[in-house]
Amino acid sequence: MNIFRLSGDMTHLMSVIVLLLKIHTIKSCAGISLKTQELYALVFATRYLDIFTDFVSVYNTIMKLIFLATSFSIVWYMRHHKIVRRSYDKEQDTFRHLFLILPCLILALVVNEKFTFKEVMWTFSLYVEAVAILPQLVLLQRTKNIDNLTGQYVFLLGAYRALYILNWIYRYLTEKHFVHWITWISGLVQTLLYADFFYYYINSWKNNVRLQLPA
Amino acid sequence: QTTDSVKDEL
Numbered sequence: 001m002n003i004f005r006l007s008g009d010m011t012h013l014m015s016v017i018v019l020l021l022k023i024h025t026i027k028s029c030a031g032i033s034l035k036t037q038e039l040y041a042l043v044f045a046t047r048y049l050d051i052f053t054d055f056v057s058v059y060n061t062i063m064k065l066i067f068l069a070t071s072f073s074i075v076w077y078m079r080h081h082k083i084v085r086r087s088y089d090k091e092q093d094t095f096r097h098l099f100l101i102l103p104c105l106i107l108a109l110v111v112n113e114k115f116t117f118k119e120v121m122w123t124f125s126l127y128v129e130a131v132a133i134l135p136q137l138v139l140l141q142r143t144k145n146i147d148n149l150t151g152q153y154v155f156l157l158g159a160y161r162a163l164y165i166l167n168w169i170y171r172y173l174t175e176k177h178f179v180h181w182i183t184w185i186s187g188l189v190q191t192l193l194y195a196d197f198f199y200y201y202i203n204s205w206k207n208n209v210r211l212q213l214p215a
Numbered sequence: 216q217t218t219d220s221v222k223d224e225l
Contacts, residue, residue: 009225056223063225122222164224171220180221 001059002170008163009063015156016070022149023077028087031143031150034078035097035135039128041071042101047125049118092142095135104128113182123182130190133157137197146211155201158194161187 023029048064055061077084108124109115136154140146164187171178197213204211 005224012225050222054222060223060225067225167224175220178220183221 004163004167008160011156012160019153027083029078030087033093033136033139035095037074039132041075043125043129044068044071046121093139100131126186130186151211161191
């Protein structure tokens, strides 16, 4: 464990806490893409298959349980909670995430480290995580109204993966044989997808203006 | 079994 990875995990945890707080306290999910939340639930469901078989550490198990619980409860809130679901923008949140899931599945069947069910599912979860933010970014472009909690959520989500890249560089430099191209490339793609959001987010923060994404 | 190093990540 290194500081980059720990702060990455904490940033990731913060992002889901911010989102849950927003939905739970103001009972609204305006501006949040259900598609992205469903993709994240899928990411954790397919990545943490070994949660009860391969014990890594108490920290690892607790964090996995938290990510599984938060991602599925956010999806539940947005789909079934009688008040929250009313603020879900289903007309605007129309990204067909099946067109993201299928290519990721095919790619995971072709490009993986070992052709076993667990390994293919794990690789699949990496590819899905890389593109999971797309419906959310599309929704932000469309609705224009980025309330600051949603902005913070997306920012923290991007920052977590950026910190993970520093973690992989650190581990590559300090551990022999730490070479994981699939993880690195999908993590890099994921972070790059946030690049323009980061640009506009930091600019709006610096100029202290409301965050506006270009058309 | 030892988990593959990158698999100990979240």
